[in-house]
Amino acid sequence: MRSPAPTYRPIVLSIAGSDSGGGAGIQADIKAIEAAGGFAATALTAITAQNTVGVEDVEVLESSIIEAQLDAVIDDLAVAGIKTGMLATTEVIETVDAAIVGVDAPVVIDPVMVAASGDRLLDATAEQAYETLIDGATLVTPNADEATVLTGITITDADDAVEAGEVLLDLGADAALIKGGHWGDDLIIDTLVTAETTETITHDRIATNATHGSGCYLASSIATLLARGAKLTDAVGTAIADTSRAIRYHLDIGEGPGSVHHLAPLRTRAAVGETIETATMLIDRLQRSGIDPIVPEVGMNIGIALPHAEIPQEIVAIDGRLVRTSEGIVQAGPVRLGGSGHVARYLLAVREHVPAYRAVANVRFTEAIEEAMEALGWETHEIDREDQPTAVAEREGGTMGWVAATVYGEGAAPAAVFDRGAPGKEAMVRVVTTNPIELGDRLIALAEETRQ
Numbered sequence: 001m002r003s004p005a006p007t008y009r010p011i012v013l014s015i016a017g018s019d020s021g022g023g024a025g026i027q028a029d030i031k032a033i034e035a036a037g038g039f040a041a042t043a044l045t046a047i048t049a050q051n052t053v054g055v056e057d058v059e060v061l062e063s064s065i066i067e068a069q070l071d072a073v074i075d076d077l078a079v080a081g082i083k084t085g086m087l088a089t090t091e092v093i094e095t096v097d098a099a100i101v102g103v104d105a106p107v108v109i110d111p112v113m114v115a116a117s118g119d120r121l122l123d124a125t126a127e128q129a130y131e132t133l134i135d136g137a138t139l140v141t142p143n144a145d146e147a148t149v150l151t152g153i154t155i156t157d158a159d160d161a162v163e164a165g166e167v168l169l170d171l172g173a174d175a176a177l178i179k180g181g182h183w184g185d186d187l188i189i190d191t192l193v194t195a196e197t198t199e200t201i202t203h204d205r206i207a208t209n210a211t212h213g214s215g216c217y218l219a220s221s222i223a224t225l226l227a228r229g230a231k232l233t234d235a236v237g238t239a240i241a242d243t244s245r246a247i248r249y250h251l252d253i254g255e256g257p258g259s260v261h262h263l264a265p266l267r268t269r270a271a272v273g274e275t276i277e278t279a280t281m282l283i284d285r286l287q288r289s290g291i292d293p294i295v296p297e298v299g300m301n302i303g304i305a306l307p308h309a310e311i312p313q314e315i316v317a318i319d320g321r322l323v324r325t326s327e328g329i330v331q332a333g334p335v336r337l338g339g340s341g342h343v344a345r346y347l348l349a350v351r352e353h354v355p356a357y358r359a360v361a362n363v364r365f366t367e368a369i370e371e372a373m374e375a376l377g378w379e380t381h382e383i384d385r386e387d388q389p390t391a392v393a394e395r396e397g398g399t400m401g402w403v404a405a406t407v408y409g410e411g412a413a414p415a416a417v418f419d420r421g422a423p424g425k426e427a428m429v430r431v432v433t434t435n436p437i438e439l440g441d442r443l444i445a446l447a448e449e450t451r452q
Helices: 025-035 063-076 090-100 124-134 144-151 158-170 214-227 232-248 264-270 272-288 341-351 367-375 390-394 398-408 436-451
Strands: 011-016 039-044 046-050 055-060 079-084 107-109 175-178 187-194 198-204 302-305 315-318 322-325 328-331 335-337 359-364 380-383 416-419 428-433
Touching (some): 011 025, 025 214, 039 063, 090 124, 107 214, 187 232, 272 302, 272 322, 272 335, 272 436, 302 436, 380 398
Parallel strands (some): 079 107
Antiparallel strands (some): 046 055, 175 187, 302 315, 322 328, 359 428
8 A cells, every 4th residue: 555645735715606618717716726836725606607708697606605615615724815706796795705804814806897708797786895805805906997996096097007006905905906908008017006015017918809717817826826925026926927928828719719828837837847858859869960061150059939938938948059069069058948048039039920939940051051941942031130220239139029020020930031140240040940840850951951
């Protein structure tokens, strides 16, 4: 008989309605809590018949069964965090408040009032009841419309968001996060207001309507990180970044816009070991295949993106490049996350336009290599650095973004981009592919063709 090996995960209690479509509500909360490192316990407040298109029906549960669920969880489990979602009515809000008031755990209130589809999920008469619940909140996370209902302040800019946050603090909340998705243009400005500070978290808006479940995901992630002991500002920052990733790499399901990808951040983190192993095998294959003719004087680096990569530290590369020596191609450093800022910035810039690209390599530029690419039938593109705006050239990493936008911004997806260089800049070809195997095939074929 084997000995058991129990593990610990902080218990996070989600108190919310269901979403039969699986994208939002308590289903989303469970996914987000588990993905962020918690154990999800639940108390169901309502059953909704909904999907990616809209809400077809709602059945609010009796307060007695909601209370029984809360008592069952709280009596047995050491609740380390609480997140509330759809509460629907005054009676439900009061029931929840009475049950959790004595629990010593951070409480994140997501004041769900309207679904992403526009369907109302809270009785208008219950809006004022939230004040009592807010009084015991560690954090309240309303969007602009919900903040307006709770505070009476119409939010059109960051100053309005700060003012609304301060009102929520006056109502008793320790902190308020006014989400910026419902106002502004290309930039989303989320505003975190506490008694000590006001902090804005700015990030690019993603061109999609697939935000179903994003509010649930964000609040559940914050509650879980707080339950794990994170500071509030760190928990909020991490959860916002993870939510942005979950929206960008959303799930294309249903007839509506789709759902956020609740497990995207988790699957990205889980792929580190496999991606490093894949990169190591690719490098070994390249060394054994004799790619000397296409290795630049400065050396060759490769980059492989983790699934859903968003930052340079999520690109696996060689810390030191592949270099030509008298003994052949030598790996001059270890393979690791963030091993090359240069290839990472380029690959991330390309992925802004063609997210399917996951692998990149820099290749020597000669007429023979150019002719070899043509003979292989590669789709290529050439850039001219003289066309690059001065302001772009002077900005850190600006060239990468300019090249990617120039080449890939109009829907083109060439496998290789020629750069004839400039004073102090070696001429180079950058090859991108959707996977490491294809990258290896292309580089080996190019080296063989160049030799002929």
